[in-house]
Amino acid sequence: MWLLMSANYMSSVELKDVAKRYGEISAVDNVDLSVKPGEIFGLLGPNGSGKSTTLKMLLGLVQPDMGSVEVLGINVEKDPIAVKRQVGYVPESPRLYEFLTGIEYLDFIGDIYGVRTEEKRERINEYLKALELKGREGDMISSYSEGMKQKVALISAFIHRPRLLILDEPLSGLDPRSARIVKDLLHELKAQGVTTLMSTHILEIAQALCGRIAIMYQGRLLALGTMDELRQRASMPGSDLEDIFLKLTGTGDIKAVVEELLK
Amino acid sequence: MNWKNVAHLIRVDMKSGRLLRGRRLTKYRESRLFTYLLYGGALTLGLAVGAIAGFIYNGISNVTDPQLMSLFHKGLLDLFLSLPTLVLIYSMVFTMMQQIQRSGVKLSVQAPYWLPITWEEHTLASILANLLGFLLVSIIFIGSAIIVLSIFIGSVAYAALTFFAMLASAFMASAITELFRILQVRFIGAVYKSSGRAAVWVRFAGSLLFFIVFYIVYFFLTSGAGAIAFVQTVASAQGAMWFIPFVWLGMALTSFINGLPLQTLIFLTLSLLFILSLFYAAVILNRRLGLYEPPAITVSRGVYAPRTGFLGKLGFSTVEAALIRKDLKAFTRRRELMYIFVLPIVILIMPLVQSLGATGASMPTGASLPLFALVFLMPGALIAMSMGNLIIGEEGAAMWRIYSAPISAKSLVKSKYFFIVFFSALVTTVTGIIGAAAFHPSVRAILIGSTESFLLMFALGAVSLTNGIKGADFTELPRPRMMRPLWGLINLIACFVVGIAILIPFIPYALSFVPFVSTRPTIDLYQAVVISAVIAVVIALVAYRMALRNARELLTKAEM
Numbered sequence: 001m002w003l004l005m006s007a008n009y010m011s012s013v014e015l016k017d018v019a020k021r022y023g024e025i026s027a028v029d030n031v032d033l034s035v036k037p038g039e040i041f042g043l044l045g046p047n048g049s050g051k052s053t054t055l056k057m058l059l060g061l062v063q064p065d066m067g068s069v070e071v072l073g074i075n076v077e078k079d080p081i082a083v084k085r086q087v088g089y090v091p092e093s094p095r096l097y098e099f100l101t102g103i104e105y106l107d108f109i110g111d112i113y114g115v116r117t118e119e120k121r122e123r124i125n126e127y128l129k130a131l132e133l134k135g136r137e138g139d140m141i142s143s144y145s146e147g148m149k150q151k152v153a154l155i156s157a158f159i160h161r162p163r164l165l166i167l168d169e170p171l172s173g174l175d176p177r178s179a180r181i182v183k184d185l186l187h188e189l190k191a192q193g194v195t196t197l198m199s200t201h202i203l204e205i206a207q208a209l210c211g212r213i214a215i216m217y218q219g220r221l222l223a224l225g226t227m228d229e230l231r232q233r234a235s236m237p238g239s240d241l242e243d244i245f246l247k248l249t250g251t252g253d254i255k256a257v258v259e260e261l262l263k
Numbered sequence: 264m265n266w267k268n269v270a271h272l273i274r275v276d277m278k279s280g281r282l283l284r285g286r287r288l289t290k291y292r293e294s295r296l297f298t299y300l301l302y303g304g305a306l307t308l309g310l311a312v313g314a315i316a317g318f319i320y321n322g323i324s325n326v327t328d329p330q331l332m333s334l335f336h337k338g339l340l341d342l343f344l345s346l347p348t349l350v351l352i353y354s355m356v357f358t359m360m361q362q363i364q365r366s367g368v369k370l371s372v373q374a375p376y377w378l379p380i381t382w383e384e385h386t387l388a389s390i391l392a393n394l395l396g397f398l399l400v401s402i403i404f405i406g407s408a409i410i411v412l413s414i415f416i417g418s419v420a421y422a423a424l425t426f427f428a429m430l431a432s433a434f435m436a437s438a439i440t441e442l443f444r445i446l447q448v449r450f451i452g453a454v455y456k457s458s459g460r461a462a463v464w465v466r467f468a469g470s471l472l473f474f475i476v477f478y479i480v481y482f483f484l485t486s487g488a489g490a491i492a493f494v495q496t497v498a499s500a501q502g503a504m505w506f507i508p509f510v511w512l513g514m515a516l517t518s519f520i521n522g523l524p525l526q527t528l529i530f531l532t533l534s535l536l537f538i539l540s541l542f543y544a545a546v547i548l549n550r551r552l553g554l555y556e557p558p559a560i561t562v563s564r565g566v567y568a569p570r571t572g573f574l575g576k577l578g579f580s581t582v583e584a585a586l587i588r589k590d591l592k593a594f595t596r597r598r599e600l601m602y603i604f605v606l607p608i609v610i611l612i613m614p615l616v617q618s619l620g621a622t623g624a625s626m627p628t629g630a631s632l633p634l635f636a637l638v639f640l641m642p643g644a645l646i647a648m649s650m651g652n653l654i655i656g657e658e659g660a661a662m663w664r665i666y667s668a669p670i671s672a673k674s675l676v677k678s679k680y681f682f683i684v685f686f687s688a689l690v691t692t693v694t695g696i697i698g699a700a701a702f703h704p705s706v707r708a709i710l711i712g713s714t715e716s717f718l719l720m721f722a723l724g725a726v727s728l729t730n731g732i733k734g735a736d737f738t739e740l741p742r743p744r745m746m747r748p749l750w751g752l753i754n755l756i757a758c759f760v761v762g763i764a765i766l767i768p769f770i771p772y773a774l775s776f777v778p779f780v781s782t783r784p785t786i787d788l789y790q791a792v793v794i795s796a797v798i799a800v801v802i803a804l805v806a807y808r809m810a811l812r813n814a815r816e817l818l819t820k821a822e823m
Contacts, residue, residue, distance in 0.1 A: 061666050063819060080819070085669040095660030095739070097589065099596040111585030112668045156664075 009073030012037045012164050012195035013058060018067035020053055020219075027053040028064070029219035035212075037163075038193045040186060042200065042210030044241075046249055050219040051199045052092070055166055058197070059084060072163055085113065088157030092168040092199075094149070098142035102133060102152055105141060106159060113160035120159070127155040131178050147173040154182060165189070167198040171205060183209060207241040217249045264387070268380050272388030277395060301400055309404040313411025320415050336416060340520055343409060343421065347428040347512040350402065354436030358393045359477075362444050382550045386441060386542065393437040402429050424519055428512040431538060435509070438541040445548040467595045474608050508537040579678070582670055586678040593657060594650075594686065599743055600657060603649050607642035607690050614638060615701055632708065633773075638698030639712035640766075643691030644719040648758045650683045651727025655817070656735040656745030665818075672814035676728065680807065683724040691716045707788070714792055718765055718799035723758050725806035730754035732813040761802055768794040 013035035020028040028050045035041045045051050056062040057069050060080025069076045071083045097105055103124065110120035128134045131151040141149060150173045157165060165186070171179045186196050186209060200206050206213055207227060214224040223233050223244075231237055234244045246254065320339075324332050406426035413422030515530035574584035594600045614634045658665055665675065695716070699709060734750020746754075768791035 059667050060819065081669045081671050084667060087667070089663075089667040091663050091667075094663065097593070097661050097664075099593055100589070104592065108585050108589050109664075109668075111581045112664075112670065114581055 009037070009070075011035060011070070012039070012072055013041075013197060014068075014070040015054070015057070016068045016070075018054075018057065018064045018069060020050075020057065020062060020064050026219045028057070030067075031216075031219075031221050033214060033221065033224070035195055035197055037195055038190055039212065040190050040196045040198070040210050042198055042206040042213040043216065044200070044203070044206055044213060044245060045216035049216040049249075051216055052168070053219075054216070055168060055197075055199065058166060059087065059089060085160075086163045088160065088162035088165045088167075090150075090153050090157045090165075090167045090170055093172070094153040096141050096149055096152060098140065101138050101140055102128075102144070102148075103137040105152060106137075106155055109156040110159055115160050123159055124155070127158065130181055131155065145173075147175060147178070150174055151178060158185075163194060165194060165196040165198075167196065169200055169202075170198055171200070171202070203241040203245055213241070215245060215248055222248050264381070264383055268384045269388045269391070272380065272384060273392045273395070276388060276392035302403055305400040305404040306407050309407030310411050312404075313408035316408065316412045317415030320412070339412075339416060340418065340421070343418075343425045344513055344516050344520070346405065346409070346425055347432040347516065348510060350405075350429045351432040351436050351509060354394075354398055354433040355439060357398055358437050358440035359443065361393060362440055382546050382553060385553065386546045386549050389444075390434065390437045390441050390542070390545070393440060394433055398433060402433055405429065418520075421516070421520055425516060428516060428534075431512055431534060435538050435541060438538065438545055441545045442541065442548060445545065445552050467601065471601075471604055471608070474605050475612065508533070511537065579681070580674060582668075583674050583678040583681075586670070586675070587682050590654065590679070590682045597657070600653070603646065603653070604690075606645045606649065607694050610641045610645070611638060611694050611697060615697075632702070632704060635698050635702040635704045635708065636712060638702070639691070639695050639709075640716050640719060642694040643687040643716045644723050644758075644762060646690045647683055647687040647720045647724040648727045648754065650686060651724050651729075651731045652734075652751060652754050653731065653745045654679050654683060654728065655731045656737060657743065658735075659737050659739040659743050659745075662737045670818075672811055672818055675818070676732075676807070676810045676814045680724060680728055680810070683728060684720055687720040687724060688717065691720065711788060711792055715766065715769075715795060718796055719762060722761055722765055722799040722802040722806070725803045725810060726757050726761050727754050729806045729810040729813055730757060732810055732817055735817070764802065765795050765799045767798075768792075 011034045013033065015031050015033040018028055018031045018033075019026070031050075031054065033054075043051050043054065053062055057064055058071055058076065060069075060076040060083060063077060072086050074082050076083050097108070100108065106124045106127075107120065110124070115123070124137075125134075128137050131154070133148060133151055133155075136144070136148065141152065144152070150170075154167075154170060157167065171182060174182065183205075190196065198206075198210070212224065212226055213230060215222045215230075223230055225233065227241065230241070230244050230248075231239055234247050236244055236247060323335070327335075406429055409422045409425060410419070413419045511530045511534040515527050515534060518524075518526035518530055572584065572588075574587055575581070579587065594603065614637060691713070695709075695713060698704075704712070730750055730753055731746065734747045734753070736744040736747045738744040768786060769788075771786055772788060772791065
């Protein structure tokens with residue numbers, strides 16, 4: 001059971017007027033964003049839209065040029081370590097220490113987050129069994145398939161029972177059973193008050209999992225809301241997220257592109 | 264055999280060197296002129312050296328006794344005779360070193376099996392590509408020199424045959440290296456992918472053993488007395504070893520110079536058959552194992568028991584202890600990090616082989632103290648310098664874990680610094696014990712040597728860690744970079760300056776060992792130790808604070 005202390009903050013993630021520039025390029029442009037505790041929130045956008053920079057700012061890895069970032073009620077710039085302690089993070093295509101065995105890696109992660117030895121052992125075993133890694137935990141990570149590495153990365157995000165999960169393409173490479181387990185787990189955690197902020201390019205997953213969705217484009221927040229609110233915003237009643245996404249990001253000229261390629 | 268395919272593959276292999284040189288892969292431009300200039304330069308230089316040697320030979324022959332001249336002439340022909348075997352040996356050393364250096368790159372230029380290219384073409388291209396560069400340059404240089412010289416001594420045909428034999432020897436060496444490379448992928452690759460505690464130590468000990476054997480052979484062959492004795496042995500004992508295929512080219516030359524055309528032809532044919540058999544063996548192995556993916560072998564499993572361990576008792580937090588344990592595994596399991604242990608091995612073997620192995624005699628007493636100082640001071644200092652350089656960059660693409668975990672700058676620097684000092688101390692202790700056993704220094708020399716060695720470790724460890732954080736390069740493809748070249752250079756200079764600063768109080772004493780310098784030590788050795796300690800401590804403290812500042816900056820400017 002994921003035991004949580006009562007939250008003394010209104011939003012798990014609070015970005016106020018945040019901007020970040022890299023020279024001439026505006027990576028994040030005056031973004032305001034608030035994610036409520038216990039919400040599964042989707043951050044979508046084409047490549048280079050500023051999602052990764054936004055996620056990095058949440059962990060204090062990139063300092064914004066202006067605005068403020070608060071995670072779990074803590075100012076990230078002032079105390080990044082306190083934030084990291086309560087966040088579980090899976091980057092897009094996570095690189096693990098391939099010279100460690102699966103169990104050694106998870107043990108290392110447990111130690112980094114200060115999980116007590118007995119709890120650590122118990123949790124690692126539970127996750128290994130659930131994600132069908134039992135029996136391979138003693139093998140070098142270098143011998144794992146991409147899907148197995150993704151499972152290890154996910155376990156390492158869950159192991160310390162964080163209050164906020166920041167997941168970049170969390171289901172990438174997972175077999176259907178494991179993907180379903182992770183999806184169900186995220187739903188269960190939501191019920192227990194754990195917030196999930198996920199970024200994905202698989203829009204069906206975002207549509208199925210996320211309560212609210214934000215669409216970023218060229219550093220700006222184009223749209224934010226529930227599926228119904230997004231449909232309204234795009235004036236596309238009954239449409240799915242893919243059509244809405246393509247319309248809002250101005251990349252809807254797919255048919256013309258395909259026709260051009262077939263010439 | 265489609266020769267165009269072979270040529271294309273050779274060009275691809277040559278271009279893979281760009282990855283080694285660490286050039287930017289965008290907007291890449293390369294002048295071919297320099298490559299051709301290198302071979303042209305070797306040819307021109309070889310012709311010039313050969314001509315000069317020929318004129319000298321002519322000059323000597325005009326004024327020297329004919330009997331002596333005939334001995335000199337025979338000596339020259341003996342030298343020609345030993346060239347193919349010498350080329351074989353240094354080609355093998357060179358191509359194998361090249362393979363070690365390019366092991367990571369080789370993975371990224373793996374055979375594109377879906378293309379219409381045969382394994383014969385792949386294998387031939389790989390063997391020929393290995394010969395390009397320094398190896399071919401040196402053969403062109405030596406070959407052109409001996410051909411021009413042979414005009415003066417009247418043995419042009421013999422020199423031409425020698426040149427051909429040298430090329431054949433180099434090909435032979437490269438084919439052997441290719442065979443080893445494929446076998447290495449199969450067997451060592453499997454060991455590297457194996458798991459379990461025993462496997463870790465098999466890998467570690469195996470790698471160290473490889474380097475020890477490699478460098479003993481290398482220094483034995485390249486150290487002055489050993490090399491001369493070796494050439495003499497090769498020239499005189501070839502006949503006695505006729506049954507070894509590697510000397511058949513030399514035998515062909517011997518037969519040729521002795522006017523035995525049939526034997527020459529037989530040995531040449533046998534040599535060519537042997538080269539062909541090596542080539543086809545490599546082709547067969549490549550066909551079977553060229554795309555081999557070693558399976559993960561579990562050597563021993565054992566029950567893994569997480570624990571805080573001894574480090575906790577030493578006052579390290581759980582986070583710091585976890586980082587230290589992780590680094591310990593990294594440096595004993597990752598091939599590219601294990602190479603760091605080559606440094607102390609080289610430093611240890613070089614003087615030991617030179618003093619004992621090559622000459623077979625023990626070291627004169629006067630010369631043993633500087634060698635002992637070398638063995639005692641250098642390994643730990645170099646390990647501290649290189650480890651500090653790499654220990655942040657070695658995190659590679661997995662650095663996201665450090666960035667995103669609750670690891671403070673203080674914990675990061677403390678754990679990494681402890682690890683550097685711990686490993687350097689361990690290495691110094693081992694090399695010091697071997698050095699003491701080999702060179703029999705006084706107790707005072709051991710005491711001062713160990714103190715200075717530790718001072719160097721503390722100071723250089725802190726300085727290189729500071730630079731290592733600043734210059735860390737987390738790029739992993741095609742192989743782990745770990746350190747930006749500019750910062751590597753800065754670190755080298757900084758460590759050199761710091762090392763000199765710490766050892767400066769001993770300079771008057773060290774001067775007394777230099778021949779023809781009459782300066783006697785004007786400072787008591789123990790006073791020198793105290794001054795040196797003060798300098799080292801100040802440097803270590805300042806560098807440690809700088810490392811903390813750099814680490815804070817690193818953790819807030821993630822480059823994932």
